[in-house]
Amino acid sequence: MKSIKLIEVRSELGAGTRGASLGIEALKLASLEYGSYFFGKYKSKEIRDNSRLLFKNPVRTYAKRIRGVIKIFERQAKAVSDEIKAGRIPIVISGDHSSAGGTIAGVKMAYPKSKIGVIWIDAHADLHSPYTTPSGNIHGMPLASALGIDFQDKPKNPVKGDTVPFWDVLKNVGGICPKITPDNLVFVGLRDMETEEIQYIRKHKVKIVKIPQIHKGKIKEICNDILTYLGGCDYLYVSFDIDSLDSSVVKGTGTPVPNGLTVKEAKKLLTGILKDPRVCCFEITEINPLLDAENRTASRVFPIFRDAVNAIEKRLKKAQLEKRMAEKITKSVSQVKPAFPVVEKKSNRLIAKKTSSKK
Ligand SMILES: [Mn+2]
Numbered sequence: 001m002k003s004i005k006l007i008e009v010r011s012e013l014g015a016g017t018r019g020a021s022l023g024i025e026a027l028k029l030a031s032l033e034y035g036s037y038f039f040g041k042y043k044s045k046e047i048r049d050n051s052r053l054l055f056k057n058p059v060r061t062y063a064k065r066i067r068g069v070i071k072i073f074e075r076q077a078k079a080v081s082d083e084i085k086a087g088r089i090p091i092v093i094s095g096d097h098s099s100a101g102g103t104i105a106g107v108k109m110a111y112p113k114s115k116i117g118v119i120w121i122d123a124h125a126d127l128h129s130p131y132t133t134p135s136g137n138i139h140g141m142p143l144a145s146a147l148g149i150d151f152q153d154k155p156k157n158p159v160k161g162d163t164v165p166f167w168d169v170l171k172n173v174g175g176i177c178p179k180i181t182p183d184n185l186v187f188v189g190l191r192d193m194e195t196e197e198i199q200y201i202r203k204h205k206v207k208i209v210k211i212p213q214i215h216k217g218k219i220k221e222i223c224n225d226i227l228t229y230l231g232g233c234d235y236l237y238v239s240f241d242i243d244s245l246d247s248s249v250v251k252g253t254g255t256p257v258p259n260g261l262t263v264k265e266a267k268k269l270l271t272g273i274l275k276d277p278r279v280c281c282f283e284i285t286e287i288n289p290l291l292d293a294e295n296r297t298a299s300r301v302f303p304i305f306r307d308a309v310n311a312i313e314k315r316l317k318k319a320q321l322e323k324r325m326a327e328k329i330t331k332s333v334s335q336v337k338p339a340f341p342v343v344e345k346k347s348n349r350l351i352a353k354k355t356s357s358k359k
Helices: 020-033 051-055 066-085 099-110 142-147 163-171 195-203 211-215 219-229 263-274 296-335 342-358
Strands: 003-009 044-047 088-094 116-121 185-188 207-209 235-241 279-285
Touching (some): 020 088, 066 088, 088 099, 088 296, 207 219, 211 219, 219 263, 235 263
Parallel strands (some): 235 279
16 A cells, blocks of 8 residues: 655745754644644654754845755755665655755656646745845745746846755756646645745646635635646646745744634545645644744644544555455456356357357
């Protein structure tokens, strides 16, 4: 049976506020409040971080700590690709959302010839590049890196020097660029975007599911609609930035935004999407306990994460059961001896016919 493997990326090099690298511990400790043995159940792999870079001055204004982020992308991509190739489903818990660029690179490395669909559940579009970023933080750029876009035609920032070649390296991690196309991308929960991102979304008619649609209910239908829309994709990657949730629910995240999802809606949404057998990787990101009080954010997010992983586990079990049933049926059919030799009779007739026509 396919199994689940956790990938822990304790990096916050792409974020502007300190503390997201502690998000994994926050989530693990929150699980204990529920008396859950979730984290004892799954094997996990840790990606080596470059946190020492936090104590150095980020020299590139429009792509802060990009050299460190490239290393994380490469390690992350290899880990994700290795797990998929070994028949497992990697579930990524990351510090900041930049690592999703490395995750997508890994999915594409595992399936270089397949169409990869991306469901991006986030308050932000993360479509910036060094040429448009208002902050220089790479956690606003992972989708641009996966789509291989720059906005060089209308640059807002005077990007110079080695930022340009380093951005090219980032886009090309995994050896394929672009890794995804805008028609295979769906945004859920977007509500805080910059002009360049809005223009890109409009130009390429990228599908968006807005929060008011989700508030109306019928989340099951919304999930089915998203999955049908991505019908041409062979595999799906689901990225869940916890700032898709309402800022009143998740205070402990780098860029909280009001008017977001409720915990109940997020649970329904994720379980509805992750049941699709094409989902080959899931990521949860941007938990920052330093911005929080009494670990409340991770405590609210853990049940969402647990239900999401359970939805994947449930469909893996279902697939295994169906496979066993099919094997049993094939076995029992092959053991049944026919009452008369049907096949032989038929072939005899054929031979007989052929011989007669020759005569
Ligand atoms: Mn994000």
